Amino acid sequence: MFIELHNISRTFGTTQALIDVNLRLDIGRIGLLGPNGAGKSTLMKILLGLLPPSAGSGRVLDHELADAPVALRRAIGYMSEADALIPGMQGADYVALAGELYGMSRKQALRRAHEVLTYLDLGEARYRKLEEYSTGMKQRLKLAQALVHDPPALLLDEPTSGMDPAGREAMLDLLRRLGTEHQKAILLSTHLLGDIDKVCDIVVILHQGRILCQGPVQQLCQSRHDRYHLQIQGEPNGFLDELRLEGVKVLHDNGQGAYRVQVPASWTTQAFFKLAQMHHVVIRGLQADNEDLEELFHRVIAENPPQAPG
Amino acid sequence: MPTLLHYRRWQGTFHNAWWSVWPITRVALGSLLTRKLFWLLYGFGLLLFLMFFFGTFLLAWAESQLAVTQQQLGRFGDPGRMIMGIRRALNILNGSRETYQYFFSYQGGIVVVTLSLAGALLVGNDFTYRSLGFYLAKPISRWHYIAGKMLAVFLVVQMMTTLPALGLYAQHAFDDWDYLWNVDYFIERGHKGPAGIPLLAAVIAYGTLLSAFLSVLLAATASWMRRTMPLILVWMSTFFFMRLLANMLVDGLHYDARWRLIDLWSNLTLIGQGLLGFASDEITPKPHPEFWEAALMLTGVCTVCLIYLNRRTQAVEIVR
Numbered sequence: 013m014f015i016e017l018h019n020i021s022r023t024f025g026t027t028q029a030l031i032d033v034n035l036r037l038d039i040g041r042i043g044l045l046g047p048n049g050a051g052k053s054t055l056m057k058i059l060l061g062l063l064p065p066s067a068g069s070g071r072v073l074d075h076e077l078a079d080a081p082v083a084l085r086r087a088i089g090y091m092s093e094a095d096a097l098i099p100g101m102q103g104a105d106y107v108a109l110a111g112e113l114y115g116m117s118r119k120q121a122l123r124r125a126h127e128v129l130t131y132l133d134l135g136e137a138r139y140r141k142l143e144e145y146s147t148g149m150k151q152r153l154k155l156a157q158a159l160v161h162d163p164p165a166l167l168l169d170e171p172t173s174g175m176d177p178a179g180r181e182a183m184l185d186l187l188r189r190l191g192t193e194h195q196k197a198i199l200l201s202t203h204l205l206g207d208i209d210k211v212c213d214i215v216v217i218l219h220q221g222r223i224l225c226q227g228p229v230q231q232l233c234q235s236r237h238d239r240y241h242l243q244i245q246g247e248p249n250g251f252l253d254e255l256r257l258e259g260v261k262v263l264h265d266n267g268q269g270a271y272r273v274q275v276p277a278s279w280t281t282q283a284f285f286k287l288a289q290m291h292h293v294v295i296r297g298l299q300a301d302n303e304d305l306e307e308l309f310h311r312v313i314a315e316n317p318p319q320a321p322g
Numbered sequence: 323m324p325t326l327l328h329y330r331r332w333q334g335t336f337h338n339a340w341w342s343v344w345p346i347t348r349v350a351l352g353s354l355l356t357r358k359l360f361w362l363l364y365g366f367g368l369l370l371f372l373m374f375f376f377g378t379f380l381l382a383w384a385e386s387q388l389a390v391t392q393q394q395l396g397r398f399g400d401p402g403r404m405i406m407g408i409r410r411a412l413n414i415l416n417g418s419r420e421t422y423q424y425f426f427s428y429q430g431g432i433v434v435v436t437l438s439l440a441g442a443l444l445v446g447n448d449f450t451y452r453s454l455g456f457y458l459a460k461p462i463s464r465w466h467y468i469a470g471k472m473l474a475v476f477l478v479v480q481m482m483t484t485l486p487a488l489g490l491y492a493q494h495a496f497d498d499w500d501y502l503w504n505v506d507y508f509i510e511r512g513h514k515g516p517a518g519i520p521l522l523a524a525v526i527a528y529g530t531l532l533s534a535f536l537s538v539l540l541a542a543t544a545s546w547m548r549r550t551m552p553l554i555l556v557w558m559s560t561f562f563f564m565r566l567l568a569n570m571l572v573d574g575l576h577y578d579a580r581w582r583l584i585d586l587w588s589n590l591t592l593i594g595q596g597l598l599g600f601a602s603d604e605i606t607p608k609p610h611p612e613f614w615e616a617a618l619m620l621t622g623v624c625t626v627c628l629i630y631l632n633r634r635t636q637a638v639e640i641v642r
Binding site: 053056057060062082083084085086090092093094095096097098099100101105109110112113114115116117118120124127131157161162169190193194 | 328329330331332333334336337338339341342345346349353356447448451452453454455456457458459460461462463639640641642
């Protein structure tokens with residue numbers, strides 16, 4: 013079991029940052045999604061053993077949150093959003109220092125630093141000073157210091173922040189492979205839905221300190237059957253007006269007879285054919301359409317509007 | 323990037339978190355020892371050491387020369403007074419407790435200047451560049467981090483005070499082995515104070531006192547001020563203006579001697595002189611507070627600094 017949380021709450025003064033969070037996540041690639049102020053950072057701090065919960069209990073990789081914060085952090089590689097670099101140091105020394113701080117001997121840490129930097133394609137830059145690294149290289153370096161002690165789990169905070177598209181793709185590919193090929197448990201906190209889409213197979217949506225939704229991405233996105241891809245032939249205007257009158261929303265129109273629509277709850281697929289017949293339109297294609305992650309996220313947030321404090 | 327090379331697993335044992343203290347110290351020292359300005363200041367300190375080291379020989383030679391060349395020197399002043407002056411200087415340079423008292427006192431000035439310049443590099447930059455998050459996200463507590471940084475400052479101060487003082491001690495011991503083994507070495511020669519191992523222990527204790535106190539003070543003030551200029555202002559106020567104020571209050575306005583407690587350097591030298599075996603009435607400046615009062619003051623300052631450091635490192639957002 014990667015993460016197991018029971019009724020975790022965290023209060024700062026009168027503000028409740030986390031409210032009765034229950035999570036049970038197996039080893040896998042998990043995305044943590046939530047708008048600003050949702051409680052993601054507080055949850056990450058609790059998972060790293062940096063902040064004790066106000067109430068509740070939990071375990072990360074079989075380490076009790078309350079009892080063993082140091083042992084817990086040894087089992088985790090944490091990649092922060094902030095640069096957190098030490099000016100004047102060389103890349104290899106920086107990663108080796110991380111290894112020593114995790115408890116490795118100097119010799120082992122240096123050897124491992126070189127291995128990890130080579131793996132992350134920073135072999136050429138290992139003797140450069142950290143100030144000379146580009147943003148993409150800094151992100152890889154931060155991943156290297158999280159990987160140096162070969163932890164079973166990685167906690168990644170905005171790992172693609174500030175990267176160019178090619179670098180971002182490569183980083184996401186790398187993270188996915190670390191999860192699939194090397195069985196690393198990954199918790200990825202980001203506001204970039206595309207990152208979670210590409211790397212994670214499980215998503216946790218957090219809003220106002222509560223878990224709104226958790227589960228496999230595909231399963232959550234397939235759970236709705238109110239969207240269709242519709243392809244028609246003929247004059248569409250009358251048909252579309254009629255659909256709108258019936259409460260159907262046209263989400264996308266490609267201008268060539270293909271539409272993405274959202275139907276009301278009482279809708280049946282037969283209704284499409286009836287209206288098409290009335291307006292002399294031929295339906296050439298009709299298939300249920302899954303919700304994508306972005307839609308899922310916005311829907312879940314919209315269904316849980318902000319609550320007044322107290 | 324990545325044509326990915328194969329990822330190799332690592333299997334090994336991890337040391338206890340206290341093993342992480344030394345890497346933190348080593349990195350801090352490394353950043354300081356690569357600066358030319360540090361070696362320039364260290365060079366000044368070394369000059370002072372050389373003055374004490376060779377001064378003994380120079381003055382002994384001068385005294386011997388005075389006896390045979392009194393006629394010629396008579397033109398420049400009273401030869402008798404010159405000999406007395408040289409003998410007084412020899413008392414300071416003869417390896418007695420006065421030698422170390424003066425040495426630590428002079429060297430302390432250079433140490434204070436060096437630390438005020440190096441504080442940002444040793445500690446402040448971790449807050450400025452958020453490197454502290456890098457340390458504290460690892461399996462160590464904030465006290466391991468604080469211990470690592472304080473150990474770095476401690477070693478710098480030791481390098482500038484205790485180490486050369488031990489060099490002076492070794493010089494005198496090599497000159498006369500009796501200095502090392504005979505506790506009454508100076509008493510037998512009509513002077514005061516201990517020699518031998520007690521003096522050696524006192525020298526180490528004095529250096530350790532300076533190093534320990536200054537390391538706590540620097541870690542706290544550098545985490546507060548972060549940048550070099552504000553840090554210099556704080557240290558100058560602490561060690562220069564507070565000294566002026568204390569002297570003005572006690573010597574000028576004849577306030578109670580306890581007002582000297584606001585001068586931290588005076589407290590350090592008071593305890594240091596105590597460690598070197600000076601009796602209360604031999605200690606300068608006069609009047610002065612009691613030893614225990616100075617020790618209490620320094621302990622209080624250290625406690626406040628450690629409480630501040632604890633809060634300061636707690637306030638750092640590792641996850642934002």
